[in-house]
Amino acid sequence: MREGPDIARIASLVGDPARANMLNALMGGTALTASELALEAGVSLPTASSHLSKLMEGGLLTLASQGRHRYYGLASAQVAGMIEAIIGVAEAVGPKRVRPGPRDAAMRVARVCYDHLAGEQAVAMLDRLFDRKLLLRDDDQIRLTPAGASHFSALGIEIHAKARRPVCRACLDWSVRRSHLAGTLGAAILDKIIAEKWARREKDSRAVVFSPTGRQAFERVFLA
């Protein structure tokens, strides 16, 4: 019976199975169309459309219209972070998973979190970037050092501090329970990993699987 932020409103949006499946699919970072999301959620197109307008009205999604396609995506990294937090609790209290399936194992090693890399590999990478003084912890902020800037620049990753969105951000990993790198730099690194074909996205999943040579390249560049 108290005012304050309407947490029930937000939570109930996530609380419908169809919508939860949609959001889960969007955690992959790529924006999807209404029909793709309908398929993902296992509901008809009209139903999906109804859900999507509710999520939009709730501020959880953004919409990009391109021609006759309408691409829905998560509204912000903050929303993605909230969903990861919910996933974390669901995992913890969940059905005492008999044994983690193979796909699940791949997810723990490396997966996409909104627009950047997550999982054991990502956590290890952030550790090494600190060790090599390419990044610097400043309170809870993460900053790019001059050495880091030139290092990433040499890799073809140019970072301009753009509006609003920070270059580096810590994002809590639900599987490892430690931080990995988000922000524009985190996104750019994932882009490079995919562009160089070091790894590919598992179809219909957030898992990211490295090829043998790709893994070597990744370790050489980021885990050296």
Next chain:
Amino acid sequence: MREGPDIARIASLVGDPARANMLNALMGGTALTASELALEAGVSLPTASSHLSKLMEGGLLTLASQGRHRYYGLASAQVAGMIEAIIGVAEAVGPKRVRPGPRDAAMRVARVCYDHLAGEQAVAMLDRLFDRKLLLRDDDQIRLTPAGASHFSALGIEIHAKARRPVCRACLDWSVRRSHLAGTLGAAILDKIIAEKWARREKDSRAVVFSPTGRQAFERVFLA
């Protein structure tokens, strides 16, 4: 239509207004009885009881029976963290708050987060503890230095690394958007603040208001 952790189940538990109010009340850290929670949520006792058993079954609450009283509390700091994340999103997308009320301002300065202090004061404190090398950042972990251990010991705060729960943990602050200190040490510090009467809990709120002299004492000890 995918398996994985049942995020909709967890979110829908938080998604009911009555349950959300209960969880919000429990964010204060103190365990409450069914009747207190019924009052808080603005529902009848039978209704509250029904909600509470659902929250229990969902693993979000713990129950401590003492005589004829049954105290409900949040199941873990992880659950508290999830709720803070949801609050953060609700704040962000929320009704463009006309202007933050007085109670709201007090919440931003200092409030209780489950069992430790949060808000601007708490974030400032963690910063200073790092500056004074009483705590040490190690990757995402926070560790107590020997100097820190003796410092807190001198204040009458003895920390034994007990089972499971870490001594220090970073917890993301939804108002400041930076980390503050959780874990057994964070809890012990809040205990001391209350025990020394430096501050008191605002009734029916998570806000913590310092007395003039209490604030001086707090700043001398933790923000020196």
Next chain:
DNA sequence: CGCATGGTTCGATCCTCATCGAAGCATTCT
């Protein structure tokens, strides 16, 4: 032992909301 207090269970009611088919818009392709 009764009686009061705190809490849960049961049953009935009611209402919200998820769902889908059919029809309606909008955009692109031929």
Next chain:
DNA sequence: AGAATGCTTCGATGAGGATCGAACCATGCG
């Protein structure tokens, strides 16, 4: 222009679940 694709709106249906009164356990008090 006409046809096809992608998506939304409308209307009707149905099910799940939130709610409360009343009855039912359990614990503590006199």
